[in-house]
Amino acid sequence: MATPPRIAFVSPRFSEGPTVGGAETLLRQLAERLVARGWQVDYLTTCARNHFTWENEIPKGEALIAGITVRYFPVDSGRDMDAFITLQNRISRQAEITRDEELVWQRNNVNSQALYQYLKTEGHRYDRIIMGPYLFALVYFASQIHPDKTLLLPCLHDESFAYLKTVREMFMYVAGWIFNTEPERDLAQRLYGLNLAHAHVVGMGIEEFKTDPVAFRKRHTLTAPYIIYSGRREPLKGTPVLLDYLDVFRERTGIDMRLVLTGSGPYDPPSRLIPHILDLGFVSEKEKHDAMAGAVAFCHPSVNESFSIVILESWLAGTPVLVHAAGDVMPYHCRKSNGGLWFRNYPEFEESLSLLLAKPALRNAMGEAGLRYVRREYAWKTVESRLLAALS
């Protein structure tokens, strides 16, 4: 009997519990699918849970989780945080920095010499090594160890970090790339001039689920219509835009439209909007899906998404989405699925939301169109066949 392929995933964190981001969730899901096919999968990661402090909270060593051998390595100590933050701020402002300065930024970013050492001595045993997201030095340095078998899963956004010379170099020397969507691949092609023969669009499969929106409304005594946002609340995700838009929408239209939030992160809404926000914090997947199913729309105001799992979930819940037009990925999903509308400014937001509220038949039709799209493009069977093609 042939030996099953051996694959390593490398990422700064392993998705356990509710505190990780979409990229980690995506990597873990792909790893689990390969395990289910009988492949040997190792997940090399750090002992950190918190992406602000990067403290080593998990003991180093290995654990078998859902069939994946997770190997935890400590994050290096002795980071020069002043140098890191100064350079990070300059990069964020799109100030010109030299390659040497980029390297100082990378060296003081999240690194693990123990992980690099493991890859140097054991990396030859893997058939393929999948790494991501692109933004972390851990991925930058680890990708240099066995570039000929490394596939980068970047979760790339059009942001200042994507324009760094060191990032471009990383894209150029790895063996191939796994993108979540066509717009993400096109962005990489535009920025780095990639050879698309080695570029694969895979994405992530989304399991279908049942919802009970009536029970959700009852549990939270919600009678007014609401829009929902799930995920991290922070300026990069567009949360302040959503809060201001909803406040002005309520003021201008007189419609008692509420906002349901799930997820984490501080936010600062206009004071008069506070009574009209139902902030559920971290909730179970079931609760989140019930909340999505009862909403007029799932509103995603971020312009920095490479995939957006939550809008696909919203479509599985039968709810249309309302997304910011300035990003590439989410309007792409909406155009391809006919499951949502997009806004560039407040007037378009008001008109779109008013339309979805006024026309339940249109709302349902868009939700159903989105559902069909997710079933067609993001059923696990389809995603798995794309992943296997990328690994072949």
Next chain:
Amino acid sequence: MSTGLFEIGADGVDAQRIMAEIQATVAAKMQSGAYAGAQLARAERFNLMNLKKDENFFDFYMESLREAVFIDINDFEIRERRATFAPLLVRIKKSIWSLLKFYTYRLWSQQNQVNGLLLSATEEVDRKYRDKLKTLEDRIAKLESNLHPG
């Protein structure tokens, strides 16, 4: 929003067509002044970064800013969210406001001056670069016509 539009066709929903209709509605309403004023400028304060490539929207934003630039601090109602002792709390707030009014008005008028100056400066920068671009475009057109006479 017109209710006669946006019907679901035999082939299902066409999001692009709906968006085109929404954008036409927005353009008409903006033309008629339905989307103007301080509210709009406030709504867009965090969205400006996302609109930097949208020249038309910059004009719209400047228009909203012009209407919002001179703030009127009389334009708010003193309210109390807590039901208990609400009338009493509102009276206390009003008394505090009447005590602070004199000092607040001084700050307010100075702030209005600063806002006005900033708006003028922004308009001037905008005008200057538009003129500069126009001159350069005219020059390019002239050079091109010299290159390909007739």
